[in-house]
Amino acid sequence: MSSRLRGGLSAALIALACLLVPFGALAAWAAYGLTDGERWVATLAPLSRDPDVRDAIADTVGDGLAREVSVAGPAGRDVPAFVHDAVRSFTRTPAFATAWDAGNRATHDAVLRALRDGRTGSVTVDLAPVTAQVKDQLAHDHVPLASRIPVEHTEVAVLPAQDLDRLRKGFHVLEVAGFWLPVSAVVLAAAGIALSVHRRRAIVATALGTALGGALLGLSLAIGRMLTLEDLPTDVSRAAVGAVYDALTGTLRTCAWLLLALGVTVAVGTRFSRYLRPDRLLRARRGSAAPAPAPAQPPTRVRA
Template sequence: MRNAVSAVLTALACLLLPCGALAVWASHGLADTGRYVGTMAPLAGDPDVRDAVADAVGDGVVRELGAEGSPALGSFLREAVRSFTHTEAYRTAWEAGNRAVHDAVLHAVRDDRAAPGPVTVDLAPVAAEVKARLVADRVPFARNIPVEHREVAVVPARDVPGLRKGYQVLDTAALWLPLSAVALAVAGVAVAKCRRRALTATGLGTALGGALLGVAVVVGRHLTLADLPERIHRPAAGAVYDALTAGLRTASWLLVALGAGTALLSWLAGHRHRLPGRRRAQASDGTAPAPPAPPPRARV
């Protein structure tokens, strides 16, 4: 009965560990604005991301100016936008835009009293930072760039309640899942009749859970990119996915290393303690080793 209870507790602990790592990553990794902006900042120099931004912004500028019927003007505008993505002003706009979007989404999912509706972002602060960068770089006519307040929807209104509920669940799970996993693991080892075997099983289960978490990250990347429409640049989306899940991959490797190391140390400790028992068993079977030679007699 003790072994059965220990097996159940150990299995539950090994299942909760990767789930807890996922909840902690989502709640404290993605929900921290500074960490999120720092993760996304290097992507401003990624060629795939630059091409995706240039195509999206270039198409938007062409539509705004009504230049769809003029291929020459459309090509000129797209090339101008593409060259802009290689400047410091673009990096400033990239970081300011990511910060503004993250702040808006985080405020919407954390504040239950927020007015129902889509999550919107005001582009005026982003435009002001870009304008200041261009003025500092002495770009002609940069001072004449208008800074207008324009609200852009980043999350539809129908998706806000689901995001808010999911964030609340993850925020609670990030605290209780790791604590529950550790408590169950300790209880499983304490209840077991052979604690060394229970510790070895816990280590192996932890390593298996970490490996499954790494597999889930890879499968999630494939499914995420497969669901994207063809017009969206999948290499750029893959670069963003890899940047955001870097901490999750690190957590999976840490679980694998911690579990495998614990299981190995426990097995080595048990193997070492079994060696004297084998010698005693050989002695009881009549195959004891030869007695030591008597000390030599002293000559007078």
């Protein structure tokens, strides 16, 4: 194989490997990070202490509970304020953190079960256990009318039926791609470096391409966050959704920074390692140890 052909094939393999880096990281995150129930709950658990998330939940749950409680007369006008204050206080208790984790676990299990089996229809979650915990906490705090809050099995749709088939197909693709894309990127990069005529240059190019892939991944996450917040309805808290987005994509952001740092470090180290080769160091040492030539003596003039 000619050196020109080897160089072209090496460049193509390295370019393809670098192109697969951000997609491989994204697929692996979706296939292994989002499908782990315990990791999902642990990732979202700190949000139970986020002020924006607390306020959004207090407003949503408070509105729902206030609609369920009907009191005639002037006292009925004070019920929504009592309920909202009570729910807001509840979000600052350990019981809320427990209910938050339980709700996230139930939602994750329901969605994942629907994506992996062949069920049809909307994916729903029963909020009765969460409502019961809220009611018990309100009654324990002697909140007026807390005992009149009904605890009913309310099925809340978290995944519409019309989106289930499309998401199921995409999920199966991600499960396969989450393993094979990163492996393919490594194999292609190794093959490109092995075929290269100038392997040092190939390693530098691969490292810089990896760093560029990490930068593109980080940029994509920032653009995705912006687009997600722009498409929200007006009655949804942007700060709360932003906090959830940041929590879910935290691993990806870390991966993007690691790819960027690793690529730049390997590229710089490989580029300057040629100056540290033993033969170069030996020649430099010999050159510095060689004696300097003696200065030329002026010719001696002999008198006749």
